[in-house]
Amino acid sequence: MNLTTQLLDASDPQNIEKAAALLRQGEVAAIPTETVYGLAANALDERAVAKIFEVKGRPSDNPLIVHIAEVDELKELTSRLPDAALELARRFWPGPLTMVLPSSSIVPALTRAGLDSVGIRLPAHPVARKLIKAAGVPLAAPSANISGRPSPTSAAHCFEDLAGRVQVILDGGPCNIGVESTVVSLTDGAPRVLRPGAVTPEQIKAAAGSVVIDPVVYQKPDPDAPVASPGVKHTHYAPKAEVVVLHGNWESCKRFLAKQAGEGVWALVFEEELADCPLSALSLGPSGSDETQAMRLFALLRELDEKGARQVYARAPRQEGVGLAVYNRLIRAAGFRQLAVDREGL
Ligand code: TXA
Numbered sequence: 011m012n013l014t015t016q017l018l019d020a021s022d023p024q025n026i027e028k029a030a031a032l033l034r035q036g037e038v039a040a041i042p043t044e045t046v047y048g049l050a051a052n053a054l055d056e057r058a059v060a061k062i063f064e065v066k067g068r069p070s071d072n073p074l075i076v077h078i079a080e081v082d083e084l085k086e087l088t089s090r091l092p093d094a095a096l097e098l099a100r101r102f103w104p105g106p107l108t109m110v111l112p113s114s115s116i117v118p119a120l121t122r123a124g125l126d127s128v129g130i131r132l133p134a135h136p137v138a139r140k141l142i143k144a145a146g147v148p149l150a151a152p153s154a155n156i157s158g159r160p161s162p163t164s165a166a167h168c169f170e171d172l173a174g175r176v177q178v179i180l181d182g183g184p185c186n187i188g189v190e191s192t193v194v195s196l197t198d199g200a201p202r203v204l205r206p207g208a209v210t211p212e213q214i215k216a217a218a219g220s221v222v223i224d225p226v227v228y229q230k231p232d233p234d235a236p237v238a239s240p241g242v243k244h245t246h247y248a249p250k251a252e253v254v255v256l257h258g259n260w261e262s263c264k265r266f267l268a269k270q271a272g273e274g275v276w277a278l279v280f281e282e283e284l285a286d287c288p289l290s291a292l293s294l295g296p297s298g299s300d301e302t303q304a305m306r307l308f309a310l311l312r313e314l315d316e317k318g319a320r321q322v323y324a325r326a327p328r329q330e331g332v333g334l335a336v337y338n339r340l341i342r343a344a345g346f347r348q349l350a351v352d353r354e355g356l
């Protein structure tokens with residue numbers, strides 16, 4: 011792939027039309043959403059969807075999310091619509107929630123990686139919605155990174171990963187959420203959170219009456235067990251450095267960090283700890299602001315690469331609210347390496 015990649019300003023309606031025309035022709039384009047940038051193609055055109063997998067280097071057993079512009083489009087994409095789905099759509103769409111539902115036959119097998127279900131989301135970003143409408147088809151869009159890299163939260167991140175591989179990156183400015191949508195399965199039983207995001211389990215429970223958090227949110231999936239969301243099996247968000255997530259209070263962390271000083275050793279700490287940190291460090295944001303941490307995380311992982319970090323110790327975000335999404339992405343970036351620093355002997 012050696013294409014000329016154009017970065018187009020999404021505030022110019024002609025550029026949205028240009029991207030929509032490419033999508034109608036069965037091509038891919040990188041587009042802004044409120045969560046992260048997506049690499050979009052016509053979800054109902056198997057040849058177009060194949061290009062997404064090729065451009066990203068994405069394993070073909072990892073299904074894509076189908077993005078729609080109106081709730082009505084749910085009907086033709088699904089074979090059954092549980093009441094809870096309509097309630098969640100009413101409460102959280104447009105927004106950062108993906109619902110996994112029984113698929114209709116119009117969704118190509120490649121889009122859903124051969125599963126009986128399909129992930130559907132109605133994004134809130136005005137550019138994404140205008141583009142879906144202008145393209146006239148639902149858009150499959152995984153995060154617009156090369157597989158395994160941190161998700162892009164700006165057009166510049168997309169350019170880093172996709173220059174030469176796509177014709178158009180539509181620049182809609184930085185993403186204001188910064189972590190990917192909450193993925194909730196409604197295929198059977200209680201709503202099951204497969205990937206935490208800005209719509210929290212607490213909010214889903216309040217809207218749907220119940221919620222289950224799948225163990226893959228906290229743990230490395232058992233390689234032999236069948237998983238509800240194939241995406242969780244694959245390496246994600248990984249910077250070049252080895253990342254370790256530290257559990258414990260700041261005093262214990264500080265003592266531990268002071269012993270790790272060395273070339274290329276960095277820490278990711280909370281804003282209020284930055285001045286006091288014994289290592290070179292970047293700020294995740296205030297410990298009390300999950301939203302700021304979510305917005306910054308992926309850009310920080312990329313920045314650590316630029317700084318040549320080879321070892322990164324990161325403070326564990328709180329595992330509630332949007333913090334659960336930040337924690338989930340961080341432990342995955344760390345390949346599940348975690349350390350309790352207030353244990354005796356450390
Ligand atoms: O915020 C987002 O969701 C972004 C933006 C672009 O909308 N998209 C995104 O897509 O994060 P992607 O492909 O990077 O992540 C999709 C996740 C994967 O973990 C995948 O396994 C899961 O959703 N998923 C999609 N369809 C599924 C299905 N039918 N059953 C279970 N999991 C599914």
Ligand code: MG
Binds near residue numbers: 152153161
């Ligand atoms: Mg992704």
